Each structure stands twice: as C-alpha cells, then as structure tokens.
Amino acid sequence: MPLYEYECRKCGKEFTFLVGVIAENTDPRCPHCRSKRLTKLISRVSRVRGEEEALDRLTDMAEHLDLDDPKAVRDLTRKMGKELGGEMGEDLGDEFEEMFEEEMGGDRGGAAKDETIY
Numbered sequence: 001m002p003l004y005e006y007e008c009r010k011c012g013k014e015f016t017f018l019v020g021v022i023a024e025n026t027d028p029r030c031p032h033c034r035s036k037r038l039t040k041l042i043s044r045v046s047r048v049r050g051e052e053e054a055l056d057r058l059t060d061m062a063e064h065l066d067l068d069d070p071k072a073v074r075d076l077t078r079k080m081g082k083e084l085g086g087e088m089g090e091d092l093g094d095e096f097e098e099m100f101e102e103e104m105g106g107d108r109g110g111a112a113k114d115e116t117i118y
Contacts, residue, residue, distance in 0.1 A: 004028070005043045010035035016115070054083045082115070 007014045008030035017028045029036055058080055066072050 003043070005041040006030075006038040007041055008033060008035050009037040009039055014041065058083055078115075 002019050004017045004019060005014060006017055006028055011030060011033040013030060013032045015031055019026070027036070028038055030038065058076075061076055061079070065076055
C-alpha cells in the first residue's frame with residue numbers, strides 16, 4: 001500500500017497519508033487543520049537498515065552538527081529517537097523531541113513534520 005507525503009498549504013505541516021485497499025482514507029486532509037489545500041511531496045524511498053549502519057549514519061550526522069542551531073539539533077534528536085526506537089519496535093522520536101524542547105525552553109524553531117501516518 002502506498003504512502004504519500006503532503007504539505008498543507010494552509011498551516012504548513014507535513015504529513016504522511018496511507019492509500020490502499022484496506023485503508024478507509026480516500027480523501028487526504030491535513031490532520032492538524034483539516035484543510036484539503038495540500039501539495040503532494042516527492043518522498044524518499046525507504047529501505048531496511050541494520051543497527052550498525054543506522055548508528056554509523058547517526059554518528060556521521062552528529063559529527064557535522066552545528067550545536068548553535070536548535071533546529072538542526074532537534075532534527076537529529078528526532079532521527080535518533082526513530083532509529084533507536086526502531087530497535088525496540090517503537091518510535092521514540094516524539095519522546096526525544098519533547099525532552100529536547102524542555103531542555104531548550106520550548107523553542108520549536110519552525111513547523112515540524114508530523115511523522116504519524118493517517
């Protein structure tokens with residue numbers, strides 16, 4: 001079943017929408033503001049990676065991280081949560097991002113992509 005990514009032209013949020021035989025969703029709407037004014041995004045192809053490859057990739061990203069850029073740190077934190085949570089069968093991205101926001105005083109640094117599949 002295909003997953004499509006959209007950006008809402010009203011609120012700017014990005015989200016993933018599941019289309020298929022089993023999914024009852026046939027009409028994509030923004031899950032945040034319910035708008036139908038959407039732009040379809042070109043998605044990256046996903047592939048399964050091993051634990052070692054995922055950790056190597058995160059290490060490479062961390063080495064080039066600008067610690068003075070809260071958005072870059074938040075994005076890496078979310079990716080780390082997704083990668084590490086995947087090993088346990090869950091996505092820890094939201095939990096890692098909440099911890100980061102508490103540490104940074106709640107500054108989100110712009111609209112974040114909603115990783116939930118609708």
